[in-house]
Amino acid sequence: MQKISLLAASALLTIAPTMAMPPPLPPVEGKDAATLQAEMASGTLYDSLLTTLYLDRISKIDDHGPELNAVIATFLSVEREAKLLYGERHAGKLRGPLHGIPILLKDNIEAKGALPTTAGSLALKDNVTGRDAPLVARLRDAGAVILGKTNLSEWANIRSNNSTSGWSAIGGLTKNPHALDRNTCGSSAGSAAAVAASLAPLAIGTETDGSITCPAGVNGIVGFKPTVGLVSRTHIVPISHSQDTAGPMTLTVRDAALVMTVIAGSDPTDLATAEADARKVDYTAALSPDALKGKRIGVLRDRIGDRADIAALFDAALKQMTALGATVVEIADSRKGLEELGAAEFEVLMTELKADMATYLAGLPSKDGPKTLADLIAFNKANPAELQWFDQSLFELAESKGGLDSPAYVTARDKAARLAGPEGIDRLMKEHNVDLLVGVTNGPAWTSDLVNGDHYTGPSASQLPAVAGYPHLTVPMGTVQGLPIGVSFIGGKWTDAEVLAAGYAYEQASRKRVSPTYRVGVAP
Template sequence: MRPIPKHSRLLLPMLAAMLCCACQRTSSATPAGEPPFPYQEAGIAELQARITAGELDSVTLTDAYLRRIALLDRAGPALRSVIEINPAARREAAQRDAERRAGRIRGPLHGMPILLKDNIGATPMHNTAGSLALKTFRPRRDAFLVQRLREAGAVILGKTNLSEWANFRSTGSTSGWSALGGQTRNPYALDRNPCGSSSGSAVAVAANLAVAAIGTETDGSIVCPAAVTGIVGLKPTVGLVSRDGIIPISFSQDTAGPMARSVADAALLLAAMAGRDESDPATATMPGRAVYDYGARLRPDALHGARIGVLRNALAERAEIKPLLDQAVAAMRAAGATVIDTALPSEDGWEKDEQTVLLYEFKNGLNRYFQQWRTPVASLGALIAFNDAHASQELHLFGQELLLQAEQAGSLNDPIYIAARGNARRLAGAEGIDATLRADRLDALIAPTTGAAWRTTPGKGDDYPGGSYGAAAVAGYPSLSVPMGHANGLPLGLLFMGPAWSEPRLLELGHAYEQLTRARRPPAFAPTP
């Protein structure tokens, strides 16, 4: 643990209680009767140091994670977070070890086993979005971001379960469920939901089934699962990471992003993933200095002199959340930040327009993906028909109302769509986040990411507590969820939001907060809290 800065000493009594939880990283994170996992909570820098010291290699590390997946995901608590293992994972690890012996080290991700959400194409595996309609589909090449990760030396360990079709199938869906993968379970309390749609990526990282994972988000699908499983999740600015090879919902809002146990690891992943790609026009909007060595910018005193705005929304006033948010604010102030209460002038005013945009863009993008990648179903209409024909497997828990609504949407030249897209982005971006930051000269906004994980009730939808991430999602701006603490044994996250391309600042602020509070602790796989 890094030392607490001098200007934080007034918070020592409060921080001691928070830190003691983080220090108890014992075998409680492994089911009773099983030996402690040797790489429990290990981050990228620690693992690389152990490899450099000759204590470890990538094959050994990969084998250890594969055994842990078999122990916890397929058996034991049966988390159901991993939907497919990469059959070439061990060979990839052996190649990285051979390169290291030859003196070729590609970077900090060299030899690190990483999981991918199962809507991101990666050979030789399937890409299914959790749907039986795509269970035989194998993309002919890697998605652009997977190419980047492999060039950086990462080992692709496998694919993670998700809310089917990234939770854009039904108004009554249960997050974390797919027909192919079943119901993903929250490792902190197995009867609780992991949120979605990057459910498997979040759970796998929280349970130490991989070094880190990649998720995707349209509106909350990275940061919500990250928050309720006690990990770090970063949704980048739309256009920083290519969407090539990813099964889409919305080209206005979709992005992939890192999910890790620390801000430092998320920063290293983002540096490897980010970059321009001719196949994704959104990346052409990237400023010349948008891609950084994000990890090199992290410093524990980044909060000193920062100006932070707290969104005191309804979520922030919930009894289980308010004390933790107040502690977070106090910690930042003691670290030298100016923290003021603020509000978005157009709070949630974009929701109706956002839904219109998603319906239009989902139909257009999905049909294009099906045609470009030559999938077993050729259109959204064919997918709807497939689900009807396989209703006992696909539709027994909830329907496909959103697919049906999207099928009725018109072209992207429709004035209804054009107006909705403009209104949504303006209200969330220029007149929302941007206006709020400018009014009080703020570096970032913070708010509770979402509430605590709710009980999973198959067939009855989600008892969703609400979230603070909608504005950043609709505007296409970055958001970062960092562990904030626990309520009744369940993790809660703190969300950092900023303007477009502000990832470097958000990451350094989130890292400083993380180092100050050390709020993450590994899960105990409890039947119920």
């Protein structure tokens, strides 16, 4: 990993000889992109120095000190890119609200440069493709600085049911900055931990089912899973074309909306995004403290778990929403008629994993390396470091599945989509006459245990919107013994702007995000 010291920071100021020496730089800890942009606009902070500050913070907190293991590596070119962006700013050319803002990418997303895209696996340790995923190209065009790659649950947590979230053979185990012995959830573990620890103000994660929202909730930040088809998946290591999407992980809802405004859009190589250009909007335009006024909110009461402390946080959040003008509608039977959803989703994921992984691997520029799921299975068997903590039983199950034309898959695909969408979220919203659904995103982070794997037992709001492909936003709701809990906002297809606006209104009134303590163990 590149390690940059602030000892060289003053030298960077020589690129602006006509400007006066600025006052001492403010810290970046806890600052969102909108705040940093305002400081750069005022001249109290410079694009090039901002990037150096984050590189130094990664060295001090991620590589040393608490050693979070959230960032796998940074690009060697980032300071040069930041200088160029500063030059544009000084010349009066701003590309947009992300101009000069560093952002981290989950390491299943391709980006030009010397860093490989590994999905956390040694099988892809040399996967330097020399190409930007379309969402990364959009970020660059908007002036964002692609800082580096974040650790993840290997293969986005689809290799084994016995895995430990946040661990990969490439990056090791990512720690939760709120309690270092606690898990980060996954699979976008490094992206969430990095933003929570202010290793960058922004990160991109990916989700198939809960992989943005759970780590965001557990690490106490904002995470947004958009409507599937709003953001291109091209050049992203896949699991399921039915459910995969990328999305922002940020400190604030406004920052999530800023990122979505940049990355949303159609991509001719991803057919799912055909409607994206027609559907995308400026997602910051609808943000208002009054966005919940007059809204009817359906409460997923039967999905919050049985912990009294979490229920108390949730009830306080609902009270806050009521005070903002929302009408709360209790839904006691949100699971009714959906008993077969889990099995149908699992069949879809296993079948699509085999097919979609083969398509991705076969399309890599290098002729070397694995080209099928069977190749990955063989690689893992030949490399003990891959299987040292957990098996590859899900890979092996997926390999046994038929193709995308198999009757079992087609039946499961149609059933899963119907149960989660028309007979799930759509039905609940129509029957209860509500504008959106709310629930508890996550339980408190569990202790990481590489020997025994994950033991997450808390509530989860991810499955319905994940399978339906509908938007899902998590916002900090408070803490239990110092461990963050999120509240989820879920809407219908293409209602991304409305979901973000609702979460923004709650966030502005509640202000429940807390800074990480980097302690070991929970708060007394």
